[in-house]
Structure formats: C-alpha cells, structure tokens
Amino acid sequence: MIKNTYFDLIDQTFYFPQEGFDIEDGNLIFNGVPLRYLIDKYGTPIKLTYLPKIGTQIKRARNLFNKARKTLGYKGKYVYCYCTKSNHFSYVIREVLRHNVQLETSSSFDIDLIRRVYEKGWIDKDLTIVNNGFKPAEYAFKISELINDGFKGVIPVLDNRKELQYYNKWVKKSCNIGIRVATDEEPNFEFYTSRLGIRNAEVLQFYKDEIKGNKKFKLKMLHFFVDTGIKDSIYYWGELKKAVKLYCELKKICPSLTALNIGGGMPIRNSLGFEFDYNYMVREILNLVLSACREEEIPEPDIYTEFGKYTVGESGALIFSVLEQKKQNDAEVWYMVDNSLINTIPDSWSIGERFILLPVNKWKNEYRRVNIGGLSCDNSDYYNSEVHESQVYLPIVEPKAEEPLYLGFFHTGAYQDALSGYGGIKHCLIPAPKHVLIYKDSKGNVVDTLYREEQSSEEMLRILGYVD
Ligand SMILES: Cc1ncc(COP(=O)(O)O)c(C=O)c1O
Incomplete structure (x- = not known):
C-alpha cells in the first residue's frame, strides 16, 4: 500500500x-x-532565539536597498534603524548594534533602555535615535534630557502639534526634529485616518507657523508608516505617493529636510509557501521617490527604515x-x-x-x-x-x-513576548498602572489602599537583561 x-x-x-x-x-x-x-x-515547552538570523536579516535589507540605489542611481543614503518595541531584550539590542544599526524608540521606558545601553558602552552619543509615538510629558522630557546631554543623533518625531511645546520648553540649545504624517487606513478598516501623526493637509502650514522661524529646531525628517505593512497594493503605493508629494513640497521651503522615514512593515515568512518579491518592492519604493524628486527638481532624500518584525521575527x-x-x-x-x-x-x-x-x-x-x-x-x-x-x-x-x-x-x-507579558514586560514597555484595592471594613466603611505602585522601568529592564 x-x-x-x-x-x-x-x-x-x-x-x-x-x-x-x-x-x-x-x-x-x-x-x-x-x-x-x-x-x-x-x-518542552521551549522558546528559542536563533541570534545569527538577526544579522542575516539586517545585511539582507541593506543589500536590497544598496543594490537598488546603485541600479537606479539613487544618491540619498540608506539608514537601517531597529524598532526596539518588536523585541526589547538586551541580547537582541546587543546583536543589532553589532551590525551598526540605528535605533527607534516608542515610549518613556525606551529612553531608560537607551541610557542603559549607553552606560554599557554599546552605543555612543552619535547614534541616530528616532523617537516615535504619542508622547506623554515624561517621554518628551526624557528625550529632551538626552538631547541636553549631548546625544547628537536624537530625532524626536512629532506625533502632533502640541508636542513641539515640550521641546521648546525643555531642550536647552537646539535639535533636529521630524514630523510624522498621518496615513489614511486601508479602505476596509474601521477608521479613515490613522491616529498617529499629523494630518497631511496640516503639515505644511504647521511647519510655516511654528518651525520655520524657530532657531531651536531643524526639521530633518518626514516620517510615514502604513500600519498594514509594505505591500504591492494600490493602497500602499497611493499612501507612499502622498507622503513623497508632501516631502517634495516641504523640501522646497525647508532646506534642512533630508530624510524620508518609511517606517517598518517589511513582511517575513509566515508560511512555507510565502512569496514576496523583496527586490521588486525595494526598487519600486526608491524608484517612486526618485521619479517624484526628479520631477520636482529636488535632491532625493536619505531613506530610513524601522524594520522590527523583519529584523527579529x-x-x-x-x-x-x-x-x-x-x-x-x-x-x-x-x-x-x-x-x-x-x-x-x-x-x-x-x-x-x-x-x-x-x-x-x-x-x-x-x-x-x-x-x-x-x-x-x-x-x-x-x-x-x-x-x-x-x-x-x-x-x-x-x-x-x-x-x-x-x-x-x-x-x-517579534512582539509575542511583550504582548504576552513575558516575565512582566509589556507592549512598548508601557508599565502596569498602580493598583488600588477597595474593600469594606468591619464597620461597613469603604476603604481604599494601594496594593501596588506603578511598574518601574528598573523592574522591566531587569527582566530584559539590562540590570545585572
Ligand atoms: C512607527 C513604527 N515604526 C516601525 C514599526 C515596526 O513595524 P514592523 O515590526 O512591522 O516592521 C512600527 C510598528 O508598529 C511603528 O509603529
């Protein structure tokens, strides 16, 4: 048989x-x-991390971009940033830094992580550190302190107009900044425009009103990220085109602008039948940017990526x-x-x-x-x-x-440890809130008591391997 x-x-x-x-x-x-x-x-059960794969992925992406740059005659640089939130563990950060990548942060505790990494001597103050996310005061304050301490590569990316006030108040000398432009979501999604970033139609006016005449700030980067990832779809190309058009318009009035950050979203193999033409996608992205810049007669930008899942997944x-x-x-x-x-x-x-x-x-x-x-x-x-x-x-x-x-x-x-709270870590290192217990005492009075303080960054950094 x-x-x-x-x-x-x-x-x-x-x-x-x-x-x-x-x-x-x-x-x-x-x-x-x-x-x-x-x-x-x-x-069993066991969780495995095969560290050499991280370097292979970084080299592969660099090769893809550099090959495409060469073929097209694209003069802007390619800069690989690693998005820490996809996996914050010290052994991952150590490994990506061995391959000379730059970093992207997304929350206040991430800046504490950067400080640890610096104390360990894994980075110097020239490293590019792109700061993304909606920023509560604490996060913006820690970013400002990094800048004040001489971390020259820090680029806070404004998620909204108000955020600029923080740096106006706390940054002592001057700094580079970026602006995140909000993308429209895929047509079948529940919202029309992403909550992250500043509306496309407002960016130019915001720049003219609040950044252009302000000696403290140099707008260096336009950031855009399509949450659903890099895909050969009409939707993706449409969003990229809108962002590049905005880049060109901004560049004409803002000479300090040199970088276009296209975020993360490079897919990985999730099936043995996975097919994705990486060469084609990277070449077409650069081609689209290059054609628009040539038409508008502006120099093509340096391209930054923040691949998380692609780096570590x-x-x-x-x-x-x-x-x-x-x-x-x-x-x-x-x-x-x-x-x-x-x-x-x-x-x-x-x-x-x-x-x-x-x-x-x-x-x-x-x-x-x-x-x-x-x-x-x-x-x-x-x-x-x-x-x-x-x-x-x-x-x-x-x-x-x-x-x-x-x-x-x-x-x-990527992401599974943080989302499942492995050992007590959290997605984007957002700490567990303080916990208050409410009970009735023997006389029937309602009493409250603090059961646990808000989680500290020290606790999380210990789990992640930064505290000996
Ligand atoms: C601003 C930003 N950059 C980069 C990434 C990383 O995306 P991915 O892990 O899909 O590469 C994310 C993910 O949410 C993000 O929000």
Whole structure:
C-alpha cells in the first residue's frame, strides 16, 4: 500500500527544504540546529532565539536597498534603524548594534533602555535615535534630557502639534526634529485616518507657523508608516505617493529636510509557501521617490527604515509536545500541547496572525487534519488554520508511540513576548498602572489602599537583561 506521509505532503505542496528548514534522519533542523537535540537537552515547552538570523536579516535589507540605489542611481543614503518595541531584550539590542544599526524608540521606558545601553558602552552619543509615538510629558522630557546631554543623533518625531511645546520648553540649545504624517487606513478598516501623526493637509502650514522661524529646531525628517505593512497594493503605493508629494513640497521651503522615514512593515515568512518579491518592492519604493524628486527638481532624500518584525521575527521559535489526542466527534481530533497558545503566541489569538507550523519528528508518518489545543481553559486557546490553507495537517501519532509528537511554531521572534507579558514586560514597555484595592471594613466603611505602585522601568529592564 502506498503511504502518504507528512513528508510527501510538504514535499508536494512547497519547495522544500528551504532556507532555515531541513530534515535530517526524519527530524526537523532549524537554521542548521537539530531541534531534537535541544528537546532532549531542555525538554518542552521551549522558546528559542536563533541570534545569527538577526544579522542575516539586517545585511539582507541593506543589500536590497544598496543594490537598488546603485541600479537606479539613487544618491540619498540608506539608514537601517531597529524598532526596539518588536523585541526589547538586551541580547537582541546587543546583536543589532553589532551590525551598526540605528535605533527607534516608542515610549518613556525606551529612553531608560537607551541610557542603559549607553552606560554599557554599546552605543555612543552619535547614534541616530528616532523617537516615535504619542508622547506623554515624561517621554518628551526624557528625550529632551538626552538631547541636553549631548546625544547628537536624537530625532524626536512629532506625533502632533502640541508636542513641539515640550521641546521648546525643555531642550536647552537646539535639535533636529521630524514630523510624522498621518496615513489614511486601508479602505476596509474601521477608521479613515490613522491616529498617529499629523494630518497631511496640516503639515505644511504647521511647519510655516511654528518651525520655520524657530532657531531651536531643524526639521530633518518626514516620517510615514502604513500600519498594514509594505505591500504591492494600490493602497500602499497611493499612501507612499502622498507622503513623497508632501516631502517634495516641504523640501522646497525647508532646506534642512533630508530624510524620508518609511517606517517598518517589511513582511517575513509566515508560511512555507510565502512569496514576496523583496527586490521588486525595494526598487519600486526608491524608484517612486526618485521619479517624484526628479520631477520636482529636488535632491532625493536619505531613506530610513524601522524594520522590527523583519529584523527579529524569523529568529524566534516555540516547541511544544503533544500531550494527548482527543477525538471529540467523528471528524474532529484535538492535539493538546503543553502550553497555552494565547500566552505564547498571542497574535494568533488576537489578530489571527499565522506562523510557520511544523512537526519536529514523525515526518514519515501519515498525516491527518487536526486542531491544536492550548493548555489554558479558554475556549479560544486553539490554532487550526494556516496562511495557505484553512486547516492544519500534522503527522498521525501512533496509539502506543514511545515518543510524543513535537510541534514547532517558527518565526515568532517579534512582539509575542511583550504582548504576552513575558516575565512582566509589556507592549512598548508601557508599565502596569498602580493598583488600588477597595474593600469594606468591619464597620461597613469603604476603604481604599494601594496594593501596588506603578511598574518601574528598573523592574522591566531587569527582566530584559539590562540590570545585572
Ligand atoms: C512607527 C513604527 N515604526 C516601525 C514599526 C515596526 O513595524 P514592523 O515590526 O512591522 O516592521 C512600527 C510598528 O508598529 C511603528 O509603529
């Protein structure tokens, strides 16, 4: 009888082996690392970070941009910034800095992180540090203090008009600034215009009214970011065109403007069938900018990117054991894994994000359709579809198998730790608020008491590996 193995399924559906994934003795190899070896050594569940991938991604993006610049005769520079919020851990920041990238921050605690990184001697005061996000006073104050302390590469990017007042008040000498222009959302989205940034129609007037005559500020950067990422769609090209048009108009009245920051959003592989023509996209982005600048007879800008997911996403993986199979009716089989999917890959539960899912062993077994069940009691702690297929197929586990089936979710290195609160960290390092308990005493009076102070940056930086 012909056996239809899991290996056959993958081999016939995709190009396999492919970068980062191979099979040796029937077991999966991830970036050359035999996962069985790690499972035998550490047991499951395990979270893995394959650090060399970070450098590979940085080099690859630089090559893409530099190759395209050369082909097109694009004279502006290319500057790679790493968006810290996608993964704040010290080992990631250390690794990206080894590859000479610049940084982008998004919250007040991020500036404390920058201070630590400086104290450790990993950066000097010339590093470009782009500050994004809506800025409460504390964040803007810490940015101003960095500037006052001689960090020459700091570029606060104004999210709104009011933010400028902070730097007017706190920055002692002068500084570079940027403006984030708000993009319109994709047509099927719930809002029309992004809440982040200043409305396109207001930017020029704002510059004329409040920045142009102010000796303290030099407008250096126009920032724009499409939340849904870099895509070959009419929507993306339309938004980029609007931003470039604004850049050209601004440049004509603002000689200090030299940088166009196109944000993050470079996609990563979330399926073995993933297809994205990186070369084409990068070339077309630069081509669009270059053509507009030539038409308007202005020099083309330096291009800054803030790739988060692209830098760190493909370095991460999670390995689980299948503890048991549960057949709940004639058609549905559940593979129960030894951790919660909500807790480890929260994007899969909250925004339907998919990751590469592959078994580590049993590739020679036949396969079946399954649902993967997480350990929490939550009804929605499951995973049962992939990017290329609205179902999940995995090897059949023999009834009396000696070893369990091991499953890996791959390319999980961006955002999942922060969103799931790993160890107590938070998305964008926004601290947990102070907690007040309210109770009734024995006389029936309502009493309140402070149960816990607001989380401190020291606490978070300790978890992230910055405090010894
Ligand atoms: C301003 C800004 N830059 C960069 C990024 C990074 O995006 P990605 O991780 O998709 O590259 C984000 C993500 O939200 C962002 O808001």
